[in-house]
Amino acid sequence: MSLPKLLMARAVFPEVLERLSAHFEVQANQADTVWSKAELTERLKGKQAAFTTGGDRIDAEVLAACPDLKICANMAVGYNNFDIDAMTAAGVLATNAPDVLTETTADFGFALLMATARRIAESEHFLRAGQWTKWSFDMFAGSDIHGATLGILGMGRIGQGIARRGAHGFGMNVIYHNRSRLEAGLEAECKARYVSKEELLKTADHLVLVLPYSAASHHAMGAAELALMKPTATLVNIARGGIVDDAALALALKNKTIAAAGLDVFEGEPLVHPGLLDVPNVVLTPHIASASIPTRLAMANLAADNLIAFIGGKAPLTPLNPAVLERR
Ligand code: DGY
Numbered sequence: 391m392s393l394p395k396l397l398m399a400r401a402v403f404p405e406v407l408e409r410l411s412a413h414f415e416v417q418a419n420q421a422d423t424v425w426s427k428a429e430l431t432e433r434l435k436g437k438q439a440a441f442t443t444g445g446d447r448i449d450a451e452v453l454a455a456c457p458d459l460k461i462c463a464n465m466a467v468g469y470n471n472f473d474i475d476a477m478t479a480a481g482v483l484a485t486n487a488p489d490v491l492t493e494t495t496a497d498f499g500f501a502l503l504m505a506t507a508r509r510i511a512e513s514e515h516f517l518r519a520g521q522w523t524k525w526s527f528d529m530f531a532g533s534d535i536h537g538a539t540l541g542i543l544g545m546g547r548i549g550q551g552i553a554r555r556g557a558h559g560f561g562m563n564v565i566y567h568n569r570s571r572l573e574a575g576l577e578a579e580c581k582a583r584y585v586s587k588e589e590l591l592k593t594a595d596h597l598v599l600v601l602p603y604s605a606a607s608h609h610a611m612g613a614a615e616l617a618l619m620k621p622t623a624t625l626v627n628i629a630r631g632g633i634v635d636d637a638a639l640a641l642a643l644k645n646k647t648i649a650a651a652g653l654d655v656f657e658g659e660p661l662v663h664p665g666l667l668d669v670p671n672v673v674l675t676p677h678i679a680s681a682s683i684p685t686r687l688a689m690a691n692l693a694a695d696n697l698i699a700f701i702g703g704k705a706p707l708t709p710l711n712p713a714v715l716e717r718r
Contacts, residue, residue, distance in 0.1 A: 541594025
């Protein structure tokens with residue numbers, strides 16, 4: 391009996407590839423070539439399954455060209471690369487990789503916040519450039535984390551992880567804004583107080599963005615929102631590019647209307663707005679918030695579990711459009 395065909399859109403851990411090879415005829419991409427949408431579509435033709443990452447766009451155009459496709463498993467919790475409505479209409483199951491990355495991503499959000507507020511990257515560059523000739527009282531003086539007000543925009547699992555770290559680890563006063571308010575028990579656990587978006591922007595000393603990207607959250611932090619922030623405030627984005635208007639942020643950093651930013655995600659990444667590369671008061675990392683080896687392995691294995699379960703006629707663990715399964 392021939393095995394169903396699976397396309398790996400990007401490279402993956404060899405052990406995960408080996409697991410998948412027992413269930414699928416796999417076309418791998420261990421060279422990790424980044425394909426254009428047209429190149430991805432061409433390779434997806436005749437495949438029943440795809441293992442994707444957040445940069446691989448699956449929309450109505452791709453689906454129309456690939457009628458054999460039945461499942462796309464994203465190795466990411468975010469799935470704004472999927473047009474879920476189009477996938478549901480085409481009867482293609484979408485899965486993502488939530489939960490396994492929550493604590494690792496919250497760790498990174500906190501690390502980026504600390505590096506930003508305490509000017510770690512900027513001072514390290516200064517030292518490496520041989521510019522450290524004397525100590526001075528205000529050299530790279532930043533802002534405090536402990537006791538400060540931590541604002542969180544988007545209070546899902548990762549936002550809650552950051553809140554717990556801030557409240558319990560650093561004695562921060564945690565405020566948050568979200569589409570819906572957390573239930574009282576969770577609020578108490580996170581020691582977090584629900585506020586309006588305006589109050590969040592005006593009062594946070596450090597603002598961390600953890601909301602999902604959608605048309606509704608596009609430029610949720612634009613010039614008007616940045617203007618509400620304190621001139622001493624820091625902004626951290628570990629959510630998705632496009633949530634922040636990067637051009638407006640570059641200007642705010644240049645004009646010091648906010649103190650600093652830490653960015654792991656960018657509009658149009660891997661390209662970075664040149665204005666952000668020009669200012670010293672920003673820490674830039676290449677979308678690595680979930681990048682610990684155990685977590686990336688767990689994410690890849692969860693995507694593989696979803697593919698293997700689905701193809702074996704079992705319930706996938708983390709379906710995004712379960713309506714497709716009901717029609718099976
Ligand atoms: C996710 O899982 O969505 C992270 O951003 C990694 O892509």
